[in-house]
Structures are given as C-alpha cells and as structure tokens.
Amino acid sequence: MQLYALGLNHHTAPLTIRERVAFQPERLDDALHDLTHARTVREAAILSTCNRTELYFATEQPQHAADWLARFHSLTLSEVSPYLYTYPQRDAVRHVFRVASGLDSMVIGEPQILGQVKDAARRAEEAGTMGTLLHKLFQNTFAVAKEVRSTTAIGANIVSMAAAGVHLAERIFERLSDQRVLFIGAGEMIELCAAHFAGAQPKHITVANRTESRALALAGRYGADVMRLDGIGDVLAQFDIVVSCTASPLPIVGLGMVERAVKARRHKPMVMVDLAVPRDIEKEVGDLDDVFLYTVDDLAQVVDAGLESRQQAVIEAEEIINSRVDGFLHWMQGRDVVPTIRALRLHAETLRAAELERARKLLARGEDPQKVLDALSHGLINKLMHAPTHFLNQSEGEQQADASRMLQQLFNLNSHD
Incomplete structure (x- = not known):
C-alpha cells in the first residue's frame, strides 16, 4: 500500500477552478465515505481551504482518485486535470509536511494552515477513513510543523503585503478585535488580506466590489457583509480600517469623501491601506489628521525588513522536513517487512x-x-x-x-x- 497526495492549489489553479472543487464542510463525511467505498482507496483524508483542495490517501491505484474528484464535483476529468498534481510516497510525505509547516502557503509561514490540516485529520478520524498509515503520517506531520515553528523564525517576520497591512494597523489600534474593516475589491490581494485580518478576529468585515457574485464568495468565507462600490461614501465613517485593491484607473475614495467620514467619526483614527496601482485612494487623503494612509511602497518597506531572516528560516525548515521525511519512510519500510518477520x-x-x-x-x-x-x-x-x-x-x-x-x-x- 502506497501513500499519495493529489490536489490543486493557488500555485496551480485560478480561484474559479478552486471554487469548483472545494468541499463544503457539511459534505465532507459523505465525500470521504464515497472515496473509500470501492476499496481501491483504503485510507483517505481531505484538506479543503480557499487556497487548496487536496486528498491524502493510501492505495495501489492512484489514478482512480483524480477520476473520483472530478466526478464528485460533477466535472469532467479534462476540466480539472491541467491543474492537478499527484505526489507518490516520498513526495507526498514531504508535501504534507511542507503544507502544515506553512512553506506551501500563499503567505510563507502563516499559522492558520496547521489548524486546517488538524481539522482534516480529525474529520477523517471521525468518518472512519483514517487507517494506520494516515494516522502515523499526521502524527509526524504535526510534530514536524511544531519543530519548524519552534526552532526556526519561519513565522516571526512579515513577508507579505497582507501581513504588513495587519502589522501597520496594529500600530494604531490596541486590539483589532474592536475594529470594523472594509475591503474594497475582491481580487487575490484582497482575498489574501481578508485571510490575515480575519485571523485577528475584527468586530465586523464588509466587502465592497463591482461584481456582487465574487464579493459574496469572499464574504461567505469570513461571515462578512457585501455592499456596492457606489455606496461607500455613505458608510465610510463606520469603518476603522479600509483596505483597497481594485483595477480602477481612477481613485475610488476621494479626499472629500474621507473628510466627511473623519468629521462624522469625531476624529477617531482611521487606517487606510491602498494596495492598488494606480491608486484607489487619493494621495491627499494622507495629509488629513487622524487618517493613517499606507501605500504599496510603505508596506514594501515592512516586507523587506523581514525577508532575509525568513529566507534563512525557510532553508532551515526544509532541512528539518527532509530529515523527518527519511524517518517516516524508514518507518514505512519497517512496516513492509513485518509480515516476513512474523x-x-x-x-x-x-x-x-x-x-x-x-x-x-x-x-x-x-x-x-x-x-x-x-x-x-x-x-x-x-x-x-x-x-x-x-x-x-x-x-x-x-x-x-x-x-x-x-x-x-x-x-x-x-x-x-
């Protein structure tokens, strides 16, 4: 029996494809039972997040997993196969170790993924699709992730625009959990920012976007509200943090709009993060009292400060993972000779x-x-x-x-x- 990992992620597939193969939590048990029903797949766990859908499974016929994934989501194999990767044994073990350690994330070192992997293992355990191989694999995975985080600086420094935005907002507000956040746009950068800010559990999140369907998809992941772009001026004063990144050729948030919002807020501080090029927020807004406006260049300075140490941490983390992969495969090889020993x-x-x-x-x-x-x-x-x-x-x-x-x-x- 061999271990495999099969799936797609933000490296290989656009959001439109990732959405179509994502597993809803309420269907996950049915999916696990369906995957293992024919017994060609003996053990299975499913990791499904906004950035990846992956199957970890034990079988002698790995080709059936791709067919099953497409069929379960009412797709043809040709629709998903260009975006799929399949890792056998050693590569599969190394992949899940890297995923849980945050090395395969959109934001290197982000901590949320470890909890998501643990949840995938728990769901498989509850569904009865976790056998000896996967149980041992996840035990080792969690130990490796803990070792990487405790012995390297993989999560200590900011190396993404999204993380930098959270960091700068935390300079102004004592607790982000007390703040209301408005995201303008619903593209990949806003998606990434939403994941980071949601991790700080703000009081409320709202998404404003031209295309309502895309805004609804993003808002649904974080329990956020949705609004139209042309209504921002009427509600801007309600928000403590505004993060914007659209493809608009002209500013969406003008000086007059922000002046009215600041007056209505009675000079309560407002953090505005403009990640768009060209700008979504007029440059003059940064001159207003009580408004802290940060641009792409401002965030880049924060990111640059953490890159060097993070790159060294990645090297150290990869060394740990490679060593632990060898250890796990040695255990697997030991299992192969158990029948002969007996x-x-x-x-x-x-x-x-x-x-x-x-x-x-x-x-x-x-x-x-x-x-x-x-x-x-x-x-x-x-x-x-x-x-x-x-x-x-x-x-x-x-x-x-x-x-x-x-x-x-x-x-x-x-x-x-």
Missing part, C-alpha cells in the same frame, strides 16, 4: 515446538537428559540452517557470491574473521 518467527517457533516435543518423548522413555539436550540443540541447528545452506548451495556464479555476502551480513559472520 512468518520467520512462526517458522522458527514451529521448528522449536517439534524438537521440544521430540525431546520430551525421549525423556519420558528414560533417555539420558544430557544426550537429549545435545540432540535437541543439534536438531534445532540443523533445521534452522537447512534453508540458508540450501539457498547458498543452489546459487551459481555471481548469484552465489551475492548470496554468500548476504548470509555473512545476515549472520554477522565477518566479525569472526
């Missing part, structure tokens, strides 16, 4: 029992105990040595030389030279 022990026990029974009969007939013990030991030796001796004698040429070296190593004969 068979060997059973064979030896059968021989022992036969010789012991023969010795008891001789003793019952009054035979000399010393002679019986000698016969017992010789009988065991002859029977145990018969198979390897026969194997060596039947070998020829290079095969005999290989057999000889193997037996010398097996019985540690070289130490007696």
Whole structure:
C-alpha cells in the first residue's frame, strides 16, 4: 500500500477552478465515505481551504482518485486535470509536511494552515477513513510543523503585503478585535488580506466590489457583509480600517469623501491601506489628521525588513522536513517487512515446538537428559540452517557470491574473521 497526495492549489489553479472543487464542510463525511467505498482507496483524508483542495490517501491505484474528484464535483476529468498534481510516497510525505509547516502557503509561514490540516485529520478520524498509515503520517506531520515553528523564525517576520497591512494597523489600534474593516475589491490581494485580518478576529468585515457574485464568495468565507462600490461614501465613517485593491484607473475614495467620514467619526483614527496601482485612494487623503494612509511602497518597506531572516528560516525548515521525511519512510519500510518477520518467527517457533516435543518423548522413555539436550540443540541447528545452506548451495556464479555476502551480513559472520 502506497501513500499519495493529489490536489490543486493557488500555485496551480485560478480561484474559479478552486471554487469548483472545494468541499463544503457539511459534505465532507459523505465525500470521504464515497472515496473509500470501492476499496481501491483504503485510507483517505481531505484538506479543503480557499487556497487548496487536496486528498491524502493510501492505495495501489492512484489514478482512480483524480477520476473520483472530478466526478464528485460533477466535472469532467479534462476540466480539472491541467491543474492537478499527484505526489507518490516520498513526495507526498514531504508535501504534507511542507503544507502544515506553512512553506506551501500563499503567505510563507502563516499559522492558520496547521489548524486546517488538524481539522482534516480529525474529520477523517471521525468518518472512519483514517487507517494506520494516515494516522502515523499526521502524527509526524504535526510534530514536524511544531519543530519548524519552534526552532526556526519561519513565522516571526512579515513577508507579505497582507501581513504588513495587519502589522501597520496594529500600530494604531490596541486590539483589532474592536475594529470594523472594509475591503474594497475582491481580487487575490484582497482575498489574501481578508485571510490575515480575519485571523485577528475584527468586530465586523464588509466587502465592497463591482461584481456582487465574487464579493459574496469572499464574504461567505469570513461571515462578512457585501455592499456596492457606489455606496461607500455613505458608510465610510463606520469603518476603522479600509483596505483597497481594485483595477480602477481612477481613485475610488476621494479626499472629500474621507473628510466627511473623519468629521462624522469625531476624529477617531482611521487606517487606510491602498494596495492598488494606480491608486484607489487619493494621495491627499494622507495629509488629513487622524487618517493613517499606507501605500504599496510603505508596506514594501515592512516586507523587506523581514525577508532575509525568513529566507534563512525557510532553508532551515526544509532541512528539518527532509530529515523527518527519511524517518517516516524508514518507518514505512519497517512496516513492509513485518509480515516476513512474523512468518520467520512462526517458522522458527514451529521448528522449536517439534524438537521440544521430540525431546520430551525421549525423556519420558528414560533417555539420558544430557544426550537429549545435545540432540535437541543439534536438531534445532540443523533445521534452522537447512534453508540458508540450501539457498547458498543452489546459487551459481555471481548469484552465489551475492548470496554468500548476504548470509555473512545476515549472520554477522565477518566479525569472526
């Protein structure tokens, strides 16, 4: 039985595809049971987030998993196959270690993914699709992620615009959990920012976007409200933090709009993060008292400060992961020989029992105990040595030389030279 990882993520698939293969939480148990129903897949767990959908499973026929993924979501394989990756055994183990450690995330080192992997393992456990292999894999995965985070600086420095935005907002507000956040736009950058700000559990989130369907998809992930772009001016004063990133050729938030909002807020501070190029927020807004306006260049300075140490941490994390992959595969290889070890022990026990029974009969007939013990030991030796001796004698040429070296190593004969 081999381990595999199959899926797609933000590296390989656009949001429109990721949305179509995402698993709704209420359907996850049904999906796990359906995946393992035919028994070609023996163990399975499903990780489904806004940035990735991945199957971790044990099987001898991995090609069936891609077919199943497409069928479950009422898609053809040709629709999803260009975006899929499949990792066998070693690569699968390394992949899940990297995912849980935050090395495969849109934001390197982000901590949320570990909780999502733990939730995937828990759901598989509850559904009864977690066997020995996956149980051991996830145990090792969580240990590796903990080691990476505790022994490297993988999560200590800010290396994304989104994380920098949160960092700058935290300079102004003591607790982001007391603040109301407005996102203008619903593209990938806003999606990333929403994930970061949502991690700080703000009081309320609203998404304003031209395309309502895209705004609804983003808002649904974070329990946010949705509004139209042309209504921003009427409600701007309600928000403490505004993050904007659209493709508009002209500013969406003008100086007059913000002046009215500041007046209505009675000079309560407002953080505005403009990630758009060209700007979404008029430059002059930054001159207003009580408004803290940050642009892409401002955030880049924060990001640059953390890059060097984070890059070193990634190198250290990869070394830890590679080492732990070897350890896990060694355990798997050990499992592969367990049936052989059991068979060997059973064979030896059968021989022992036969010789012991023969010795008891001789003793019952009054035979000399010393002679019986000698016969017992010789009988065991002859029977145990018969198979390897026969194997060596039947070998020829290079095969005999290989057999000889193997037996010398097996019985540690070289130490007696």
